[in-house]
Amino acid sequence: MNLLFAIFLLGTIFLLTIADPVEDKEALLDFRRHIQHSRSLNWNESSSVCNTWTGVTCNEDQSRVIALRLPAMALNGSIPPNTISRLSAIETLSLRSNSIYGFIPSDLSKLQNLTYLYLEFNRFSGPLPLDFSVWKKLTVVDLSNNFFNGSIPSSITNLTRLTTLILANNSLSGDIPDLNVPSLQQLNLSNNNLTGSVPHSLQRFPSSALSENALPPALPVQPPNIQPSMRKHSRISEPTLLGIILGGCVLVFVAIAILIICCYSTKGGRDGRPAKSQKIEKSLKKGVSERTESQVKNSRLVFFEGCNLAFDLEDLLRASAEVLGKGTFGTTYKAALEDATTVVVKRLKELNVGKREFEQQMEMVGSIRHENVAPLRAYYYSKDEKLMVYDYYHQGSISAILHGRRGEGRTALDWDTRLRIAISTARGIAHIHTENGGKFVHGDIRASNIFLNSQGNVYVSDIGLATLMSPMPPPVVRAAGYRAPEVTDIRKATHASDVYSFGVLLLELLTGKSSTNTTGSDEVVHLVRWVNSVVREEWTAEVFDVELLRYPNIEEEMVEMLQIGMACVVRIPEQRPKMLDIVKMVEEIRQVGTGNKSEISSPTTSTPQAISEIGSSVAAH
Ligand SMILES: *[C@@H]1O[C@H](CO)[C@@H](O)[C@H](O)[C@H]1NC(C)=O
Ligand SMILES: *[C@@H]1O[C@H](CO)[C@@H](O)[C@H](O)[C@H]1NC(C)=O
Ligand SMILES: *[C@@H]1O[C@H](CO)[C@@H](O)[C@H](O)[C@H]1NC(C)=O
Ligand SMILES: *[C@@H]1O[C@H](CO)[C@@H](O)[C@H](O)[C@H]1NC(C)=O
Ligand SMILES: *[C@@H]1O[C@H](CO)[C@@H](O)[C@H](O)[C@H]1NC(C)=O
Numbered sequence: 001m002n003l004l005f006a007i008f009l010l011g012t013i014f015l016l017t018i019a020d021p022v023e024d025k026e027a028l029l030d031f032r033r034h035i036q037h038s039r040s041l042n043w044n045e046s047s048s049v050c051n052t053w054t055g056v057t058c059n060e061d062q063s064r065v066i067a068l069r070l071p072a073m074a075l076n077g078s079i080p081p082n083t084i085s086r087l088s089a090i091e092t093l094s095l096r097s098n099s100i101y102g103f104i105p106s107d108l109s110k111l112q113n114l115t116y117l118y119l120e121f122n123r124f125s126g127p128l129p130l131d132f133s134v135w136k137k138l139t140v141v142d143l144s145n146n147f148f149n150g151s152i153p154s155s156i157t158n159l160t161r162l163t164t165l166i167l168a169n170n171s172l173s174g175d176i177p178d179l180n181v182p183s184l185q186q187l188n189l190s191n192n193n194l195t196g197s198v199p200h201s202l203q204r205f206p207s208s209a210l211s212e213n214a215l216p217p218a219l220p221v222q223p224p225n226i227q228p229s230m231r232k233h234s235r236i237s238e239p240t241l242l243g244i245i246l247g248g249c250v251l252v253f254v255a256i257a258i259l260i261i262c263c264y265s266t267k268g269g270r271d272g273r274p275a276k277s278q279k280i281e282k283s284l285k286k287g288v289s290e291r292t293e294s295q296v297k298n299s300r301l302v303f304f305e306g307c308n309l310a311f312d313l314e315d316l317l318r319a320s321a322e323v324l325g326k327g328t329f330g331t332t333y334k335a336a337l338e339d340a341t342t343v344v345v346k347r348l349k350e351l352n353v354g355k356r357e358f359e360q361q362m363e364m365v366g367s368i369r370h371e372n373v374a375p376l377r378a379y380y381y382s383k384d385e386k387l388m389v390y391d392y393y394h395q396g397s398i399s400a401i402l403h404g405r406r407g408e409g410r411t412a413l414d415w416d417t418r419l420r421i422a423i424s425t426a427r428g429i430a431h432i433h434t435e436n437g438g439k440f441v442h443g444d445i446r447a448s449n450i451f452l453n454s455q456g457n458v459y460v461s462d463i464g465l466a467t468l469m470s471p472m473p474p475p476v477v478r479a480a481g482y483r484a485p486e487v488t489d490i491r492k493a494t495h496a497s498d499v500y501s502f503g504v505l506l507l508e509l510l511t512g513k514s515s516t517n518t519t520g521s522d523e524v525v526h527l528v529r530w531v532n533s534v535v536r537e538e539w540t541a542e543v544f545d546v547e548l549l550r551y552p553n554i555e556e557e558m559v560e561m562l563q564i565g566m567a568c569v570v571r572i573p574e575q576r577p578k579m580l581d582i583v584k585m586v587e588e589i590r591q592v593g594t595g596n597k598s599e600i601s602s603p604t605t606s607t608p609q610a611i612s613e614i615g616s617s618v619a620a621h
């Protein structure tokens with residue numbers, strides 16, 4: 001079995017390696033060869049372009065490169081001709097915040113699928129490309145903060161999918177073309193040398209979009225009935241419209257006010273997803289002080305080796321974000337960068353360490369590599385802001401899967417998956433315990449820190465944060481259910497207290513109950529206490545999650561896991577098993593996926609018998 005699996009794995013790795021887009025790889029290497037880059041680019045010729053190269057994203061079958069994102073990589077030079085233009089399938093090109101100078105090479109016109117173009121904050125000069133209509137799919141164009149001169153080519157009016165056009169802070173002159181593109185949502189041409197009158201089609205944008213030009217005094221912003229989002233209203237029949245106007249002048253007024261506020265508040269986002277990009281402004285950006293923003297240019301996210309993401313702090317702050325949860329150590333966001341990449345950003349609070357100590361801990365956490373440990377991708381430290389960046393896992397946390405949406409329409413977490421979670425989590429934690437010469441501690445094991453990706457792989461996350469925290473007020477309620485009784489200061493977690501928390505997780509998987517539960521009389525009951533009492537008093541299978549009752553022939557396995565869980569949560573730390581032994585114990589319940597149950601399980605033992613054994617072992621402590 002194992003041999004077959006190994007062959008399969010090797011085969012997969014082999015396939016991945018040869019599936020690399022060879023010609024795109026050559027083009028990228030040529031690009032790197034001809035441009036200075038003082039930040040190291042981990043483009044190793046013998047490693048996979050699609051899976052390891054910084055800033056490179058491939059399509060699904062890994063046959064072509066579809067995105068190149070190298071923001072803030074200290075690129076210095078002009079774009080070498082006949083390099084990027086060979087990436088003919090590319091959709092996203094982001095080279096912003098570098099020191100690239102010279103013209104935009106005319107051969108980029110070959111990139112027919114180009115959709116997102118970010119070249120802002122460079123030193124490009126010369127005219128804009130004359131014929132924009134070759135890029136039929138172009139949706140977002142940001143060429144701001146460069147030294148482009150000449151006029152805005154009228155071919156830009158042919159870009160029917162354009163949602164964002166930012167040309168601010170250049171030296172563009174001449175008339176503004178009549179950009180009558182209904183999809184256009186964001187425009188900024190400010191701080192150029194544009195002349196003539198503002199075309200009618202652009203009068204719907206706020207005057208600040210055109211400020212600092214040689215234009216005649218800006219006309220007042222038109223009433224919002226020509227806003228694209230209001231277009232539908234013109235189809236409303238006249239009597240209805242009249243009714244609305246007569247009946248609701250005040251409402252219209254409020255609507256206008258809201259629209260104006262919306263227009264202004266979207267100016268930071270550039271990703272053309274209006275609904276969400278407003279949310280981010282309210283989440284990630286909020287709380288980042290002015291001072292931090294001005295530091296953005298000087299301080300960078302620190303990335304770890306083998307990470308093929310490329311973005312900077314500014315990206316993170318501007319990305320559309322969604323609050324995933326508020327935990328002991330801060331708030332976690334899901335942030336969608338530019339067009340495709342999604343990452344998880346953890347914003348830490350209550351930190352009690354200086355920069356050096358923080359960085360040391362991050363470097364240690366970031367160096368941990370294991371198939372069941374969520375890799376830390378990047379971190380950021382400034383006086384006011386400490387961020388950690390992880391991958392986004394599509395199925396979310398075990399806590400959300402186990403406890404979320406109970407009731408109708410829910411797909412229960414099946415027993416095989418729970419076993420797999422137990423085994424993988426144990427392996428991940430055991431690996432963590434071998435780090436730093438066997439001294440590393442997770443410190444905050446709980447269902448909400450363990451994640452499943454779309455393939456159902458399990459990842460242990462949020463490692464090693466507890467030691468960085470300020471002393472917490474005594475009952476950190478949320479953690480309480482997982483915290484070993486001997487731990488009074490969460491910064492002083494040990495391997496044994498990790499084992500306790502893991503035991504609680506096992507009980508959670510078995511019972512489907514949270515680590516702490518509130519009874520009808522508002523009394524908080526810890527899961528461990530509850531399981532102990534049920535097992536002691538009733539010797540029945542009542543502890544098990546009702547959702548598990550539908551699976552046949554798993555009682556023995558559940559009882560085995562219960563025994564392991566209860567061994568982990570004994571009061572006396574020295575009596576708890578070691579993580580490496582626990583891995584073996586959990587693996588022996590059944591080799592999920594690869595093993596055959598009947599080979600491994602011992603002949604039928606009666607369930608009540610097994611449970612009463614636990615009962616007496618519990619009673620002994
Ligand atoms: C490139 O990858 C190969 C194999 O993965 C490795 O042996 C080599 O050291 C790497 N080279 C660099 C410069 O990182
Ligand atoms: C770019 O390179 C040139 C010469 O190699 C150097 O003089 C210049 O300072 C560099 N610019 C930046 C911003 O690093
Ligand atoms: C451009 O995109 C289309 C649609 O996604 C795809 O069919 C086509 O192959 C792409 N062109 C190139 C050169 O990859
Ligand atoms: C643009 O700038 C270059 C020098 O950087 C100059 O030679 C050229 O005449 C300028 N073009 C226009 C239209 O101003
Ligand atoms: C728009 O595209 C059409 C066909 O591709 C072309 O004939 C026309 O000249 C373009 N318009 C401008 C203003 O470039």
Ligand SMILES: *[C@@H]1O[C@H](CO)[C@@H](O)[C@H](O)[C@H]1NC(C)=O
Nearest residue numbers: 144145166168169188190191
């Ligand atoms: C233009 O430059 C100014 C000053 O450097 C800056 O404050 C502003 O944000 C820039 N505008 C855009 C749209 O990037």
Ligand SMILES: *[C@@H]1O[C@H](CO)[C@@H](O)[C@H](O)[C@H]1NC(C)=O
Nearest residue numbers: 170171172173192193194214
């Ligand atoms: C704008 O145009 C005027 C007149 O052509 C010129 O004197 C001025 O230097 C230009 N300003 C910029 C920022 O290009």
Ligand SMILES: *[C@@H]1O[C@H](CO)[C@@H](O)[C@H](O)[C@H]1NC(C)=O
Nearest residue numbers: 168188190191206208209267
């Ligand atoms: C355009 O950019 C300028 C700064 O260059 C800023 O003041 C203005 O608010 C922006 N306008 C819009 C509509 O984004």
